[in-house]
Amino acid sequence: MSWKSRALSPRSILPALAVLLVLVAGAAAHANKPVPFGDRVAARGVADASADPTASLDAADLDLRVGPGLEAYHRATGEHAWSYQREGATALHLKMAGENAVVVWDDGLVTSVRPGDHQVRWHRAVPGLADWLRGAGEPGADKRTEEQREQLAAERAAAALHTVRESAPWVAVVTPELTMGFRDADGDLRYNSKPPGNCVYDPxxxxxxxxxxxxxxxxxxxxxxxxxxxxxxxxxxxxxxxxxxxxxxxxxxxxxxxxxxxxxxxxxxxxxxxxxxxxxxxxxxxxxxxxxxxxxxxxxxxxxxxxxxx
Structure with missing residues (x-):
């Protein structure tokens, strides 16, 4: 049996080119896809992410701070290890749930981050939290200075966020109109409760x-x-x-x-x-x-x- 070579005609090449263009366009769209929740994580001074020295660290090895995002510093040297920020949002308060850091943001989002390898584990939105943090609609709210608004938001974020260690770490978020509990292992909502009648919770x-x-x-x-x-x-x-x-x-x-x-x-x-x-x-x-x-x-x-x- 003999094989005969046959030149490809322009007509036969077009379908292949069309498929290739679709694949290239899809890859470009995926690369430019907005990051969910505006997450931005950056390790400092590390060219190769696979060689990131923070990957082997424990939470105890890092000093964690908020503002404008979650910032991590090496306790031993004081050097900046990594930064986690969310576009258009400001971190207000953090608490540890076991080995994980839980952060309240000014847009009402609550985030769990694993400090050792700076991985974002889960996000959860709490209805009404952002408005309460800002004091929206309260008497005199329009007369507060920007500094007073920022201070109020930070104080209320600290009052809203609570973590519990036993028997497995979990997170509670309290607002006057709602309290919610999340399992830290996966962010699963375990309860949500509204106050009865003419009552409000007091964070x-x-x-x-x-x-x-x-x-x-x-x-x-x-x-x-x-x-x-x-x-x-x-x-x-x-x-x-x-x-x-x-x-x-x-x-x-x-x-x-x-x-x-x-x-x-x-x-x-x-x-x-x-x-x-x-x-x-x-x-x-x-x-x-x-x-x-x-x-x-x-x-x-x-x-x-x-x-x-x-």
Whole structure:
């Protein structure tokens, strides 16, 4: 059998050229495709990304700071390691969730970043967060200076963002109209909760421990007068709880699991154990022998003071 060579005619070349042009156009469009969420990550002084020395670092080896994005510095030398920014957004506050950094941005986005190799892990948008950070629509908002607006946004971002370590790291974001919980492993939404009736959550009074986030709520009657509210406790490894509380309740984290709850001059302060999800018995109380959670230290004349100082 013999093969005869045959020259390609211009007509037969056209389909191949058309396919090639489509492939080239597709590759160019993909290369110029906008980066989702405006992410921009840049390692400093590293020509080859595969040789990036930060890839083998632990979070503890880096000093992380916000503004305008998330900036990482080598603790040992103080040198700038890498920068993560989002186009058109400013990072306001960060907290660690295990080995990962969680950042609140002024456009209402929450982002998890793995510091060791500066990888963006997930983004989540929280409805209403951006407006609350800016104080949009509040009395006197139009009279604030730019510096005052920036300071307010930073303070509110710190109040909104909370991280919990046990039993696996997770993230809570609290605004007056909504609180949401995300599993840090994958950013999965685990709960979202709106306050009941004429109530709002109070991010500034919210407290987190290694086991839970406690969110107080302020409520008003139909005439706008303050009435008793409550405290919502959130966990991901078990069901949460509800506590009754007055309109001026204050909370203070005593350690990694206990919170001191002060609810006015009439009701004595109490300690709530977020690991056991139960109040700690007061020193010398009749219920102490039968309590689910005993006092954390010896009881005596200075029992109340010891409880507060632990």
């Amino acid at each position: 500034e009074r919210t407290v987190a421990t290694d086991f839970a986030v406690l969110v107080p709520r302020s409520c008003a009657n139909s005439a706008g007068q303050p009435v008793s509210g409550g405290i919502s406790g959130y966990r991901l490894d078990s069901s949460g709880w509800q506590l009754n509380a007055g309109p001026a309740v204050e909370m203070e984290a005593l350690d990694e699991r206990r919170v001191l709850i002060s609810d006015g001059p009439i009701v004595a302060p109490k300690v709530f154990d977020t690991r056991a999800a139960a109040p700690e018995a007061a020193c010398g109380s009749p219920a102490e022998p039968f309590a689910a959670v005993r006092p954390g230290s010896g009881c005596g004349a200075d029992g109340a003071r010891e409880t507060r100082e632990r």
